[in-house]
Amino acid sequence: MTLKDRFSHDVEALQDRMTHALEDLDGSGKFKEDLWTRDEGGGGRTRVMEDGALIEKGGVNISAVHGALPETIQNHFGVDQGWFYATGLSLVLHPKNPMVPIVHANFRFFELYDNQGMTNVVDRWFGGGADLTPAYLFREDAVHFHRVWKEVCDRHGDTLYPEFKQQCDDYFFNHHRGEARGVGGLFFDYLRETGEQTAEQWYAFVTDAGDRFLDSWLPIAERRRDESYGEEERKWQELRRGRYVEFNLIHDRGTLFGLKTGGRIESILMSLPPRVQWSYRAEPEADSREAELIRVLREPEEWI
Amino acid sequence: MTLKDRFSHDVEALQDRMTHALEDLDGSGKFKEDLWTRDEGGGGRTRVMEDGALIEKGGVNISAVHGALPETIQNHFGVDQGWFYATGLSLVLHPKNPMVPIVHANFRFFELYDNQGMTNVVDRWFGGGADLTPAYLFREDAVHFHRVWKEVCDRHGDTLYPEFKQQCDDYFFNHHRGEARGVGGLFFDYLRETGEQTAEQWYAFVTDAGDRFLDSWLPIAERRRDESYGEEERKWQELRRGRYVEFNLIHDRGTLFGLKTGGRIESILMSLPPRVQWSYRAEPEADSREAELIRVLREPEEWI
Numbered sequence: 001m002t003l004k005d006r007f008s009h010d011v012e013a014l015q016d017r018m019t020h021a022l023e024d025l026d027g028s029g030k031f032k033e034d035l036w037t038r039d040e041g042g043g044g045r046t047r048v049m050e051d052g053a054l055i056e057k058g059g060v061n062i063s064a065v066h067g068a069l070p071e072t073i074q075n076h077f078g079v080d081q082g083w084f085y086a087t088g089l090s091l092v093l094h095p096k097n098p099m100v101p102i103v104h105a106n107f108r109f110f111e112l113y114d115n116q117g118m119t120n121v122v123d124r125w126f127g128g129g130a131d132l133t134p135a136y137l138f139r140e141d142a143v144h145f146h147r148v149w150k151e152v153c154d155r156h157g158d159t160l161y162p163e164f165k166q167q168c169d170d171y172f173f174n175h176h177r178g179e180a181r182g183v184g185g186l187f188f189d190y191l192r193e194t195g196e197q198t199a200e201q202w203y204a205f206v207t208d209a210g211d212r213f214l215d216s217w218l219p220i221a222e223r224r225r226d227e228s229y230g231e232e233e234r235k236w237q238e239l240r241r242g243r244y245v246e247f248n249l250i251h252d253r254g255t256l257f258g259l260k261t262g263g264r265i266e267s268i269l270m271s272l273p274p275r276v277q278w279s280y281r282a283e284p285e286a287d288s289r290e291a292e293l294i295r296v297l298r299e300p301e302e303w304i
Numbered sequence: 305m306t307l308k309d310r311f312s313h314d315v316e317a318l319q320d321r322m323t324h325a326l327e328d329l330d331g332s333g334k335f336k337e338d339l340w341t342r343d344e345g346g347g348g349r350t351r352v353m354e355d356g357a358l359i360e361k362g363g364v365n366i367s368a369v370h371g372a373l374p375e376t377i378q379n380h381f382g383v384d385q386g387w388f389y390a391t392g393l394s395l396v397l398h399p400k401n402p403m404v405p406i407v408h409a410n411f412r413f414f415e416l417y418d419n420q421g422m423t424n425v426v427d428r429w430f431g432g433g434a435d436l437t438p439a440y441l442f443r444e445d446a447v448h449f450h451r452v453w454k455e456v457c458d459r460h461g462d463t464l465y466p467e468f469k470q471q472c473d474d475y476f477f478n479h480h481r482g483e484a485r486g487v488g489g490l491f492f493d494y495l496r497e498t499g500e501q502t503a504e505q506w507y508a509f510v511t512d513a514g515d516r517f518l519d520s521w522l523p524i525a526e527r528r529r530d531e532s533y534g535e536e537e538r539k540w541q542e543l544r545r546g547r548y549v550e551f552n553l554i555h556d557r558g559t560l561f562g563l564k565t566g567g568r569i570e571s572i573l574m575s576l577p578p579r580v581q582w583s584y585r586a587e588p589e590a591d592s593r594e595a596e597l598i599r600v601l602r603e604p605e606e607w608i
Contacts, residue, residue: 032584048584059584176563242576249553250563259480259554266585272546274583278576280336280352280363 003124003203004085007109011062011089012045014107014210018060018091019047021214025221026052031060036264041067042085046267050274054100054225058093059270066118072260082122083113089210090254092271093217098237099227101134101141101182102244103217104271106254107210124199126206127189129164130216131172133182133244135237137293139303141220142183146303148216149186149209156205157197164188169300174247179297181247185216236290239282241273248272307428307507308389311413312368315393316349318411318514319366322395323351325518326364329525330356335364340568345371346389350571354578358404358529362397363574370422376564386426387417393514394558396575397521402541403531405438405445405486406548407521408575410558411514428503430510431493433468434520435476437486437548439541441597443607445524446487450607452520453490453513460509461501468492473604478551483601485551489520540594543586545577552576 001009019031029052037043044063049055064087074080088108095102107128114120132145146165153161168187173180186209191202248255248271258268284290305313323335333356341347348367353359368391378384392412399406411432418424436449450469457465472491477484490513495506552559552575562572588594 034585050584057582057584176569238579242580245549245580246553246573249550250560256554265480269550269582270584272582274581275542276546276549276580276582277578278361278573278580279578280354280361280574281338281570 003199004087004109004111007203007207008064008087010207010210011087011107014089015045015047015060015062018089018214021218022049022055022058022060022093025218026054028053029055034266036267038065038067038264041065044264044267046264046270048270052096054095054097054221056094056096057270057274058091059267060089060091061267061270062089063087063264063267068115069112070262073257076257077112079112079122081115083115083118085111085113085118088128090271091213094241094273095221095225097225097227098135098229098233099138099224100221101132101224102241102273103130103132105130105210105213107206109206124192125189126191126202128206128209129168129185129187130209130213131168131182131185131187132217132220133240134293135240136233136289137183137296138220138224141224142301142303144220145183145185145216148212150304152205152209152212153186155208156201160188160205161186172247173251174243175251177243177246179243179294180300181244181297183296183303184300235277236284238273238275238277239279240293241276242278245272245276307503308391308413308415311507311511312391314511314514315366315391315411318393319349319351319364322364322393322518325522326353326359326362326397329522330358332357333359338570340571342369342371342568345369348568348571350568350574352574356400358399358401358525360398360400361574361578362395363571364393364395365571365574366393367391367568367571372419373416374566377561380561381416383416383426385419387419387422389415389417389422392432394575395517398545398577399525399529401529401531402439402533402537403442403528404525405436405528406545406577407434407436409434409514409517411510413510428496429493430495430506432510432513433472433489433491434513434517435472435486435489435491436521436524437544438597439544440537440593441487441600442524442528445528446605447607448524449487449489449520452516454608456509456513456516457490459512460505464492464509465490476551477555478547479555481547481550483547483598484604485548485601487600487607488604539581540588542577542579542581543583544597545580546582549576549580 029049031047031049034046042065046061048059066085069082091105111124112122150161164186168184171187193199333353335351338350346369350365352363370389373386395409415428416426454465468490472488475491497503
């Protein structure tokens with residue numbers, strides 16, 4: 001089997017494991033599945049949970065799309081023709097309890113061909129990552145999350161964790177606010193075959209990362225899901241979700257790419273939180289728990 | 305006085321008239337004022353009302369900024385140096401009652417100079433407009449709104465209303481959803497001195513339009529503010545506000561321009577609604593009032 005077919009099967013199996021584990025964790029919410037096809041080639045399987053006990057809204061989506069390279073993507077890659085194949089899994093979970101952090105993860109593979117169809121590979125790479133977005137900061141949660149991802153990285157190369165941790169801090173940054181979206185994690189892209197790493201080695205890394213996702217977030221969700229909160233904490237959570245929306249709609253390449261290349265809107269925008277607020281000059285009180293979060297978002301930390 | 309100074313004074317006076325009239329209308333909400341200055345030159349006066357009786361969140365902002373043209377704007381205008389002066393008023397009102405439509409208006413003047421400072425005018429133009437975004441469609445409200453703007457336009461030229469109405473339908477369009485943001489109104493930009501129209505004539509048109517804003521929206525707000533509604537209508541309103549956010553953050557040139565050129569974030573994003581929801585595949589039932597709105601947004605109508 002080609003790398004693309006293997007990876008495509010892997011994300012299918014990974015989606016199954018994730019949605020089963022998340023339904024078990026939630027206890028009452030169920031994923032609703034939508035199968036969709038893309039007119040120009042390929043399709044996907046979208047699974048969304050709404051109004052669960054723990055997960056207020058969440059999606060675990062996979063897709064494998066292919067065909068002639070859309071013009072907007074041609075420009076982006078600086079090529080003037082060709083075919084492509086793109087497959088991956090994308091996950092966003094918006095918990096109900098403000099003490100449980102939002103989590104996002106994505107694992108993907110892209111292959112570019114000449115204009116003879118999907119035969120002659122011109123370029124190919126892996127991308128993805130995982131990042132954590134708390135409304136209230138629990139330092140041990142950020143440490144746990146980063147520790148899992150550092151373990152994964154370290155099994156595949158010494159330089160990976162520091163490099164991908166930094167890229168995550170750089171990428172998930174709301175430049176117009178001067179603050180990070182959350183406490184980071186990993187972000188990687190264009191992982192190509194080089195003198196040092198074969199495509200098989202990157203494949204092993206990315207599938208390994210996908211397999212560890214549940215370990216990175218479930219223990220955090222389990223220990224925070226019964227923390228008490230009131231109206232004030234809920235409001236702060238909804239305001240912070242507003243920053244999440246700002247990032248996804250203004251800065252996120254994946255979202256904008258999808259929207260501008262005719263992706264399936266409802267699958268792309270499942271990443272948006274269920275209930276959100278914007279308030280004019282919503283600034284936390286000095287020395288509050290809310291202010292502590294902002295401080296860390298303005299100056300991203302080393303968690304390990 | 306130069307055109308820019310006259311227009312700048314006009315928008316100050318207009319802001320006063322608007323905020324007084326809106327406080328009278330609201331009955332309990334008051335505008336909170338923030339004066340701000342821009343490091344590179346100029347500043348603004350932001351007035352925001354939150355949690356009024358009628359207006360859940362609204363802003364009426366003016367600014368007059370100037371200085372060397374930021375690089376991102378140079379690229380946009382295709383010039384490689386120069387100074388600029390930009391002044392205008394921007395208004396967005398998010399009513400609490402889902403039966404009262406959101407309204408937005410904007411009246412602005414831009415002047416471009418060579419690199420000798422603000423002396424030698426190279427180019428100058430007016431821009432702006434007003435548009436209405438209902439969550440529930442009342443045809444007579446859309447007709448009233450358009451009628452006011454058509455009257456204003458007709459006093460200044462026969463072609464203005466059809467032209468600016470069409471530009472509004474084209475501009476305030478959520479391309480990724482295939483639907484208009486609302487029921488339109490007017491949108492105009494780059495109103496320059498030509499053989500047919502002097503700058504003074506455009507000035508007269510734009511200030512006239514500013515003066516008519518209250519007539520376009522207040523009667524609608526007054527007749528809808530006491531309409532009854534329940535949880536369902538409120539949810540639909542919050543979902544529709546989500547589309548408003550999508551437009552402003554993905555497509556609106558003004559918002560993105562402001563964010564990417566270092567404008568005052570809180571003044572720019574006061575346009576975002578107070579409480580918003582996103583739900584997966586939120587589609588209205590066939591033949592419902594909600595479906596009636598969507599039908600009109602998919603195929604913009606001639607209201608007059």
